[in-house]
Amino acid sequence: LGFAAATEKDVIPIMRMLGDTAQGNAQKFERITLAFGQIKAAGKANLTDINQLINNGVPILGELADMWGVTVGEARAAVTAGRASSEEITKAFEKMTSKGGKFFNGMKIASETFSGRMSTLKDNINLTFAAIGTEALPVVKDYVDEMIKAAGGTRKWAEENRELLKSKVKEWAESFKTALTFIKNNFNTIINVVK
Secondary structure (H helix, E strand, O other): OOOOOOOOOOHHHHHHHHHHHHOOOHHHHHHHHHHHHHHHHHOEOOHHHHHHHHHOOOOHHHHHHHHHOOOHHHHHHHHHOOOOEHHHHHHHHHHHHOOOOOOOOHHHHHHOOHHHHHHHHHHHHHHHHHHHHHHHHHHHHHHHHHHHHHHHHHHHHHHHOHHHHHHHHHHHHHHHHHHHHHHHHOHHHHHHHHO
């Protein structure tokens, strides 16, 4: 939508087409979608966009060559010359993802593999925790607000009772020092008792 590569009416079919081309691979999907969006925004494909698609497993030059009735080398030269319009790129994707195409039902096929099923399980677990978080967030927020108030009250009390705190810390430090002195002076006796 940001690239104006789709409208609200056709965004789902376009996303499905790109997802099938990526065969359910999230990283490939992201990169293919970026290249496709750039092509749509520019109105035509340049060689960088084409190479980006090729590097992500999309045999776009072969599809264009078939569509134009030329060799792959001639298709590459035609892209360099600016012949590959965004409409032609879309047609090539549609051909690759329609019945009989290289990527027909690519996401469905990928989802039925073990790694695809594990990915689906992971997604469902994440969605479950997200749903729990959405419900729990207002309740937790109330408790966090109360803790903020309590912390503010404790800070205020500490500021108002600095001298008391200082004296208590000194008492604690003296008690600790006395305990350490006792242990030091009676270390051998303590060890013998422990033995």
